[in-house]
Amino acid sequence: MANQPDSGISSYRDLHVWQRAVELVEEIYKLSVLFPSDERFGLTSQIRRAAVSVPSNIAEGYGRRRKGQYMHHLDIANGSLTEVETQLIIAGRLGFIDKDQVQKAWSLLQETGKMLTGLIRSLDRIE
16 A cells, blocks of 8 residues: 555655654653653653654554555554643643743644644545
């Protein structure tokens, strides 16, 4: 399904949305070390898992044979992305991070979301 001959994409690693999502994971890990140590099993763990889920589901969906399965995994990635967004907001409201610290992650989050939405829309058009 995902390996279309004329697309110039031979692996999920070629997808810009996957690359951006991996950058987001890196940024989330950098930010989450700023959280209090007693959050290690709470918000720190949760935001990291949600962030890792985004590129993981993009990759897993890409590896599926059917468009419906691909779309399902992209939907999961999108849900995980909104989870990360919510958790960043919560971390900010709890005073774990401030606006300056979260700026790069927020930017990557928004960019990844737009790219993911674009990929979903483009796949929706394929019969």
